[in-house]
Amino acid sequence: MAAAAGGGSVPVTQLTVEQLGHVRQTTEREIEMLMTKISELNVAHQKLTASRECATFMGESSSPQTVLVPLTTSIYVPGVIQNPSELMVDVGTGYFISKNPSDAASYFSRRMAMMKEQLDKAYGVLNQKRQLFEAVSHLLQNKLEAAQAAQAQAGAQPSA
Amino acid sequence: MADAVVPDATKAKLEAIMQTMIALQKEASKAMSAVMGLKNQFLENQLVAKELDDVPDGTFVYKLVGPVLLAEELEEARTNVRTRLNKISEQLQAGNNRVHAIETEMEQKRSSLIAFQTELQKQEMSQMQSM
Numbered sequence: 001m002a003a004a005a006g007g008g009s010v011p012v013t014q015l016t017v018e019q020l021g022h023v024r025q026t027t028e029r030e031i032e033m034l035m036t037k038i039s040e041l042n043v044a045h046q047k048l049t050a051s052r053e054c055a056t057f058m059g060e061s062s063s064p065q066t067v068l069v070p071l072t073t074s075i076y077v078p079g080v081i082q083n084p085s086e087l088m089v090d091v092g093t094g095y096f097i098s099k100n101p102s103d104a105a106s107y108f109s110r111r112m113a114m115m116k117e118q119l120d121k122a123y124g125v126l127n128q129k130r131q132l133f134e135a136v137s138h139l140l141q142n143k144l145e146a147a148q149a150a151q152a153q154a155g156a157q158p159s160a
Numbered sequence: 161m162a163d164a165v166v167p168d169a170t171k172a173k174l175e176a177i178m179q180t181m182i183a184l185q186k187e188a189s190k191a192m193s194a195v196m197g198l199k200n201q202f203l204e205n206q207l208v209a210k211e212l213d214d215v216p217d218g219t220f221v222y223k224l225v226g227p228v229l230l231a232e233e234l235e236e237a238r239t240n241v242r243t244r245l246n247k248i249s250e251q252l253q254a255g256n257n258r259v260h261a262i263e264t265e266m267e268q269k270r271s272s273l274i275a276f277q278t279e280l281q282k283q284e285m286s287q288m289q290s291m
Binding site: 095098107 | 204205211225237
């Protein structure tokens with residue numbers, strides 16, 4: 001299916017109406033999947049940005065900081081950050097690494113760059129798929145119109 | 161229109177082939193999603209392994225176990241993630257093999273189905289001719 005959508009060996013112009021419809025459908029589904037992936041990546045990117053900003057902020061304040069610690073979403077207790085220069089960074093699969101704020105910020109920057117790379121790739125593929133979708137839709141429309149015209153002509157001829 | 165001509169036994173046989181094909185299809189998609197999950201796990205663990213490698217010796221590392229963070233030696237954490245990566249890649253290999261096996265089986269079933277159908281058509285033709 002994916003190979004057909006990619007148009008590897010058979011030129012798109014030689015496909016039948018059914019095949020075109022099929023390609024159109026798979027491409028549409030692929031576009032939807034890509035859009036979901038892109039929005040997920042964007043959310044992840046935003047979270048990383050927030051974390052990086054927080055790390056940078058912590059780096060700017062070396063003295064103990066007072067904060068409100070949430071016990072639940074509606075109960076808070078005052079707390080003091082004794083050592084704002086040591087942050088625990090969640091690096092995935094349950095591992096936390098202690099980092100100073102600038103290292104933490106650069107870690108988040110690196111992760112953001114990776115996200116950006118993936119996003120760019122996804123956008124590239126999305127554009128390709130959109131173009132394919134447009135082309136196939138256009139072709140399908142043309143073929144259907146041609147078939148209709150031929151039918152109308154064939155219907156008109158006996159009476160003429 | 162062919163339904164009227166085809167005897168019940170042949171119909172049952174066709175049905176059986178179709179059923180196995182559908183079952184195989186299901187198995188294939190299950191195996192493929194398992195492989196996808198393993199791939200994601202592999203990538204995540206790879207990132208963690210790189211992070212642990214890049215950190216200077218003596219850095220404090222903690223592992224989340226249930227609700228608590230357990231302190232873990234950096235070296236220990238590195239070897240743990242490495243072993244996990246190896247395990248996952250083994251599973252990934254097995255998963256890929258499984259997908260391939262299912263695909264070849266599906267291919268066999270498909271060609272046997274086509275052979276069966278052409279056989280049926282031949283029989284029909286000869287019946288028509290004898291009538």
